[in-house]
Amino acid sequence: PKDRAAAKARAAQLLKARGAVLVAHYYVDGDLQDLALETGGCVSDSLEMARFGRDHAAQTLVVAGVRFMGETAKILSPEKTVLMPDLDATCSLDLGCPAEDFAAFCDQHPDRKVVVYANTSAAVKARADWMVTSSCALDIVGHLHAQGQKILWAPDRHLGRYIQEQTGADMLLWNGACIVHDEFKGLELQMLREQHPDALILVHPESPRSVVEQADVVGSTSALIKAVVEGTQQRYIVATDNGILHRMRQLAPGKELIEAPTAGNGATCKSCAHCPWMAMNALTNLIEVLETGANAIQVPEPTRAQAQACIERMLDFTA
Ligand code: 13P
Ligand code: SF4
Numbered sequence: 001p002k003d004r005a006a007a008k009a010r011a012a013q014l015l016k017a018r019g020a021v022l023v024a025h026y027y028v029d030g031d032l033q034d035l036a037l038e039t040g041g042c043v044s045d046s047l048e049m050a051r052f053g054r055d056h057a058a059q060t061l062v063v064a065g066v067r068f069m070g071e072t073a074k075i076l077s078p079e080k081t082v083l084m085p086d087l088d089a090t091c092s093l094d095l096g097c098p099a100e101d102f103a104a105f106c107d108q109h110p111d112r113k114v115v116v117y118a119n120t121s122a123a124v125k126a127r128a129d130w131m132v133t134s135s136c137a138l139d140i141v142g143h144l145h146a147q148g149q150k151i152l153w154a155p156d157r158h159l160g161r162y163i164q165e166q167t168g169a170d171m172l173l174w175n176g177a178c179i180v181h182d183e184f185k186g187l188e189l190q191m192l193r194e195q196h197p198d199a200l201i202l203v204h205p206e207s208p209r210s211v212v213e214q215a216d217v218v219g220s221t222s223a224l225i226k227a228v229v230e231g232t233q234q235r236y237i238v239a240t241d242n243g244i245l246h247r248m249r250q251l252a253p254g255k256e257l258i259e260a261p262t263a264g265n266g267a268t269c270k271s272c273a274h275c276p277w278m279a280m281n282a283l284t285n286l287i288e289v290l291e292t293g294a295n296a297i298q299v300p301e302p303t304r305a306q307a308q309a310c311i312e313r314m315l316d317f318t319a
Contacts, residue, residue, distance in 0.1 A: 004031055007283040012039050014290035020060035020083070022286075023053050025069060026221045027243035027278040032064045032286065043247065045222040046118045047133040050076060051315060062289065063297075064281045066091045071122045074297040075307045076315075082297040085285040089277040091119045096176040097155035099123035105152070109172060112152035113144050116310070119178075120155060122299045126306035129313070134205055135220035136318045137163055143317070145169035158182070162205045162212055178206040180275045184239045186210025188261035192237060199258065200233045204240035211239050211260070228252045242273045 008031055015022060022041035024033050033043040041062075042052045046069060053061045053073035060081045063070040066089045074082040102124050106114055116128040117137070125131055132140045141151060141163045151169050153160040155176030164171045184207045193201065193214065202224045203215035212218055217227040221244055228236050228248045238244065239260035248257055262273045289295045299307070 004283065007031075007287060008035050008038075011035055011283055011287050011290065014287060015039050015041075015062070018060050018290060018293075019058055020062050020290065021056050021058040022062045022064060023049050023056075023069075023073065024063075024281075025049060025065035025243075025278065026225070026247050027241040027275055028064045028281045029243075029279070029283070030246035031283055032281055033246055035283075035286075036064070045133065045135055045220040046072075047135045047220065047314075047318065048222060049073070050118075050133075050311065053077060053080075053082075054315070062286065064286065065089070066094075066119075066275070066277045067297075068094055068119050068121065070297040071299055071307075072118065072311060074299050075122060075125070075304050075311060078299075078304060081293075083289045083293070084295050084297060085282065085289055086280040087295050087297070089280040091275075091277060092179040093117060093119040093155045093176045094121055094124075097121075097124055097174060099127070102154060102174070103127050105154070105174065109152050111150060112172060113149045114152045114154075115141060115144070116154050117156050117159060122303050122307045124154070125310055126303045128307075128310045131307075131310045131314050133220060133314070134159065135222060136314060137205075138166055140314065140317060141169050141171070142167045156206055158208055158212070159205045161209060162218070178275075180241050180273060181206035181239070182208060183262040183273065184208065184211045184260050185262065186214065188263075189214055189237070189239070192258070192261055196235055196237065196258065198233060199235040199237045200227065200231050201237045201260075202227050202239065203260075207239050215239070224248075225251060228255060228257070231255075240273075241275050241278065243275070243278060 022036040024036040024043045054076040070084040114128045151171040154174030160173040
């Protein structure tokens with residue numbers, strides 16, 4: 001803990017010296033989340049990370065999260081320097097949706113509006129009409145559906161199916177999944193609920209249907225945190241990456257948080273419910289990039305400008 005405190009102080013000093021601000025996601029290491037808040041940065045869901053990075057006056061953004069989050073920041077603010085602790089921090093949804101295959105899929109369905117999840121590469125976003133995150137996907141697809149639009153959706157099949165069921169929109173789905181949320185188990189969750197009938201069930205919509213259909217609250221990471229803070233219940237079962245528990249514990253210290261089961265035997269497998277790419281962010285590599293200026297995100301034109309349009313459409317819609 002002494003070393004950690006020293007490392008945090010060093011990182012804070014370097015952020016200040018570089019005029020940089022730290023933009024962190026709720027799934028990264030708790031020290032990084034705390035550091036972001038203590039130094040005037042933010043910790044939030046992916047929609048608010050995008051907005052915060054775009055609106056902040058700092059000329060250097062350090063994004064502690066996964067690659068698409070850094071790319072989104074750079075796409076929105078090409079004049080800023082965007083650094084990431086590890087440029088190899090990717091996402092199974094991004095990996096599972098290569099730009100060339102995706103473009104071919106879009107070409108086969110020119111009558112559909114192309115709506116992509118934030119968890120995609122800049123090249124995939126460049127081919128899309130809209131980008132959405134889990135916090136605004138329902139509203140945006142509902143809006144397009146009300147206009148009579150048919151949708152091509154990528155890449156998360158669970159989130160796509162959930163939106164389709166909720167809105168009734170005509171949606172063609174790409175077959176991608178998050179390796180973390182895909183592991184939550186419906187049957188084991190049902191058994192856990194029976195043990196804790198008083199608990200509120202909180203589920204991120206990247207989870208399978210068998211898990212989502214048992215939820216009291218389905219929502220983005222920010223929405224799940226809000227549900228714990230505002231909920232009157234004492235006990236919560238949480239079906240999302242366990243990095244989120246750090247902030248939940250800080251904001252709702254008296255409440256009992258139980259991780260939803262990821263293993264077939266009903267036990268909770270810590271290593272399953274934590275994103276290996278989010279876990280690549282640490283104080284050590286943060287300090288390294290702040291010292292060296294390495295790991296700057298680049299998004300070449302015209303891909304950047306094309307991707308910017310679909311992200312800004314979402315930010316304007318949700319403003
Ligand atoms: P949120 O937008 O809900 O923070 O989700 C991002 C993510 O990667 C979830 O796995
Ligand atoms: Fe991607 Fe899942 Fe990791 Fe989120 S938790 S970054 S969706 S692999």
